[in-house]
Amino acid sequence: MVNIDIVSAYDEAMEALSSLITKRSRADKSNKGDRFDLLFDYVKVLELEEPIKQMNIIHVAGTKGKEQTSDELPMPTYFRFLALLAFKIFAAEQVDVAILEVGLGGKFDATNVVESPVVCGIASLGYDHMEILGNTLGQIAGEKAGIFKRGVPAFTVPQPEEAMSVLEEKASKLEVPLQVAAPLDPNVLSGLRLGLEGEHQYLNAGLAIALCSTWLQRTGRVGINYLNQTTSLPDEFIKGLATASLQGRAQIVPDQLVESDNPDDLVFYLDGAHSPESMDVCAKWFSLAIKEDRNSTSKALHDSGKRNGSGTSRQSSTQVMFFNHIYIYMEGFKYIANNSGLYFYFMLFSISSLDELFAHETDDLDLLANLQILLFNCMSVRDPQLLLPRLMNACASHGVHFNKALFVPNTSVYYKVGTGVSPPADAQVDLSFQLTLQRIWESLVMGERGKEAKNADLSSEAGVDDTEKGGRSCENSTVFPSLPLAINWLRDNVRKNQSVRVQVLVTGSLHLVGDVLRLIKK
Numbered sequence: 260m261v262n263i264d265i266v267s268a269y270d271e272a273m274e275a276l277s278s279l280i281t282k283r284s285r286a287d288k289s290n291k292g293d294r295f296d297l298l299f300d301y302v303k304v305l306e307l308e309e310p311i312k313q314m315n316i317i318h319v320a321g322t323k324g325k326e327q328t329s330d331e332l333p334m335p336t337y338f339r340f341l342a343l344l345a346f347k348i349f350a351a352e353q354v355d356v357a358i359l360e361v362g363l364g365g366k367f368d369a370t371n372v373v374e375s376p377v378v379c380g381i382a383s384l385g386y387d388h389m390e391i392l393g394n395t396l397g398q399i400a401g402e403k404a405g406i407f408k409r410g411v412p413a414f415t416v417p418q419p420e421e422a423m424s425v426l427e428e429k430a431s432k433l434e435v436p437l438q439v440a441a442p443l444d445p446n447v448l449s450g451l452r453l454g455l456e457g458e459h460q461y462l463n464a465g466l467a468i469a470l471c472s473t474w475l476q477r478t479g480r481v482g483i484n485y486l487n488q489t490t491s492l493p494d495e496f497i498k499g500l501a502t503a504s505l506q507g508r509a510q511i512v513p514d515q516l517v518e519s520d521n522p523d524d525l526v527f528y529l530d531g532a533h534s535p536e537s538m539d540v541c542a543k544w545f546s547l548a549i550k551e552d553r554n555s556t557s558k559a560l561h562d563s564g565k566r567n568g569s570g571t572s573r574q575s576s577t578q579v580m581f582f583n584h585i586y587i588y589m590e591g592f593k594y595i596a597n598n599s600g601l602y603f604y605f606m607l608f609s610i611s612s613l614d615e616l617f618a619h620e621t622d623d624l625d626l627l628a629n630l631q632i633l634l635f636n637c638m639s640v641r642d643p644q645l646l647l648p649r650l651m652n653a654c655a656s657h658g659v660h661f662n663k664a665l666f667v668p669n670t671s672v673y674y675k676v677g678t679g680v681s682p683p684a685d686a687q688v689d690l691s692f693q694l695t696l697q698r699i700w701e702s703l704v705m706g707e708r709g710k711e712a713k714n715a716d717l718s719s720e721a722g723v724d725d726t727e728k729g730g731r732s733c734e735n736s737t738v739f740p741s742l743p744l745a746i747n748w749l750r751d752n753v754r755k756n757q758s759v760r761v762q763v764l765v766t767g768s769l770h771l772v773g774d775v776l777r778l779i780k781k
Contacts, residue, residue: 277675279337293336295367300332301343302372310350315478316373317358317470320365320403321382337676338362342369356474366405378473379406379413379435380466383459384422385536396422404429412477414440414469416462440469443500447492451501456509457544464500468492507531507772509544514779517750525753525761527779531769533637535645538766542653545764549659552762553629630761633664634745634775637767639692643699646767651703660707661764664700664736665745666693670774693738694731704735742771746778 302308335343342362349357359376361368381403384396400422407413413435415426430437443453443464453460475481492500507529514525528548532541633650637643654660668688731738739745753761765775 273676276337276340279334279340280675281336293367295371297332297335298339298343298369298372301335301339302346304332305343305347307343307346307350311346311373312375314346314349314354314373315356315474316376317356317378317380317474318361318370318373318376318406319358319380319382319470320361320368320406321380321384339369342372346372356478361403361406364402364405366402368406371406374408376406376408376411377477378470379408379411380440380470381406381413381415381426382463382466383416383536384418385534397425400425401429407433407435409433410435412436412438412473414438414466414473416440416442416466438469440465443468448497448501451497454501454503455505456548457540459540460509467500468496471496506776507769509541509548510772511548512776512779514746514750515781516779517753519753519757521757521760523760524757525749525763527634527763527765527775529765529772529775531772532766533641533646533768535649538646538649539653541764541766542650542659543657546654546657546659549629549631549762550657630662630759631659632749632761632763633661634667634763634765634771635664635696635767636667636669636693636771637696638770643696647696647699648703650766651700651707655707661735664697665748666696666700666736666738667742667745667771668693668740669768669770670742670777671770688740690731690738690740697731697733697736697738700736701733742774743778746775 302311334340345357345359356377359370359373361370365371384400384403396419400418404426407429410433413430415423415437417423417439418426427437429435442461445453445461453464455463508531510529512527512529513522514527515522517525519525528545530537530541530544532538635647637646651661668690737745737748739748749761749763753759765772
């Protein structure tokens with residue numbers, strides 16, 4: 260039985276936290292610094308000065324005069340409050356080590372009240388939060404280097420020259436011994452794989468090893484240096500690297516609520532990438548992941564065919580030309596094998612949209628192996644003309660072309676915290692930004708197909724297939740007025756075509772990724 264008093268107290272706490280969220284736009288230039296000195300006053304009032312000095316802290320950044328009394332201090336903003344709360348909890352629990360990652364930037368981040376960390380790290384830098392950190396990699400690197408402390412060792416990963424030169428300059432001024440951590444050699448994992456997917460994770464793993472090794476040395480826990488160990492790592496390191504997980508980053512989740520014979524008929528590939536550089540990384544991960552999945556499926560089917568022996572050529576395979584990309588339809592996933600190998604019968608026909616693809620009926624076309632769908636949204640402060648082309652081009656370079664793109668507003672809202680927070684049911688949804696995303700996407704697809712972008716007239720009458728009032732469907736994309744409608748559309752099509760396997764890349768926003776996870780997990 261649910262304790263109503265506990266629920267009420269929780270709701271009250273969430274309301275109190277929500278009241279600390281600033282309503283200012285992140286693009287507001289007056290946000291810079293935002294009276295960073297107040298943080299030291301909060302620390303003093305909370306009696307955290309000495310506990311923070313005593314903490315063993317690893318401080319990480321990357322792309323990603325006090326005379327006032329407590330009565331005079333304004334309440335801290337949301338993220339500052341959470342940072343202060345974290346310090347309070349860490350002190351009370353007497354943690355062995357606190358690993359702090361900055362929320363945004365470095366120099367003026369709430370975590371930068373730490374004045375004597377054991378070691379600092381800066382991960383890969385890219386063009387993100389430019390409205391606050393600056394428009395060049397050099398400016399962004401300067402903000403990140405704000406976590407450097409005099410004489411405290413620091414590590415980074417290989418960076419673009421512009422960023423690296425700034426990091427080195429800042430380190431030199433503070434007499435910081437800055438080193439570049441080498442990427443992890445996969446051979447030292449004793450046959451295991453990194454728990455986090457993506458080749459870029461070997462860079463992050465190398466940085467993590469350098470930071471942990473230095474922490475262990477400087478706190479007197481071990482006398483062995485693992486920084487240059489290329490042949491072996493402690494078992495504890497290997498276990499940590501192999502079991503690490505992070506929701507919403509290179510995460511693969513089958514839809515647990517779709518009513519289908521095969522739970523893998525609708526699979527979501529989730530990555531909260533939201534910068535041009537992370538679009539490249541996300542696209543590569545997605546492309547390789549579906550290729551690996553396709554290869555494992557093909558091997559299983561091939562082995563099944565061998566076990567069943569040779570068959571007749573009645574079962575067939577159909578090849579479909581879709582926007583200059585080849586997709587393979589396989590009837591019943593049945594490969595017919597004999598001594599000469601696999602036999603296929605091909606039929607070419609044109610399909611203009613995903614809806615027509617789902618609706619197409621023919622005796623020879625019984626099953627589509629895989630369809631790739633993009634589910635996308637991003638914050639309006641980001642430039643979709645930088646994000647979407649990078650994503651499309653990176654996927655295309657790996658042979659992946661999306662059959663359809665779906666654009667939706669986020670369900671969660673930035674100005675409230677708590678489970679299930681969403682706009683009021685009767686709220687008017689502004690889809691102007693999503694329609695802009697659609698126009699950019701249609702133009703990109705037309706360009707990819709060698710057509711003039713001007714031929715994509717989105718102002719003309721457009722069908723509203725399976726969307727409610729306010730949505731718009733074009734040849735290669737659909738705008739849905741809500742995320743649940745988009746998810747239901749996908750589920751309905753999978754249920755109607757249970758031989759169709761749909762792979763959905765969800766990216767552009769961590770908010771969107773979180774919203775999707777809430778809808779597809781039991």
